[in-house]
Amino acid sequence: MRQQTVATGAVGxxxxxxxxxxxxxxxxxxLHGDIDQVSVYAGAMSDREVRALYDNS
Incomplete structure (x- = not known):
């Protein structure tokens, strides 16, 4: 499904x-394969935020 939206980029x-x-x-x-658990965030994440997501998955 494709949906057109207006979004704020990582740098505003x-x-x-x-x-x-x-x-x-x-x-x-x-891509020839599967993509699972896609997430889109409002901006760039710090190393600590990425690590927390990885550790809690």
């Missing part, structure tokens, strides 16, 4: 570009 910018997971949208190239 705004983007109306589509988000593609497993492909780039510009070609027919795409």
């Amino acid at each position: 910018g705004v983007s109306a570009q589509s988000l593609y997971v497993g492909g780039n949208g510009a070609s027919d190239a795409h």
Whole structure:
């Protein structure tokens, strides 16, 4: 499913570009496999935040 949204980027910018997971949208190239547990965050995460997510999964 593809959904067009406007989001705030990691550095505070705004983007109306589509988000593609497993492909780039510009070609027919795409991931051959499964993607599980996708998460999108409002900005960049610190090393500590990433580690906490990894340790709690």
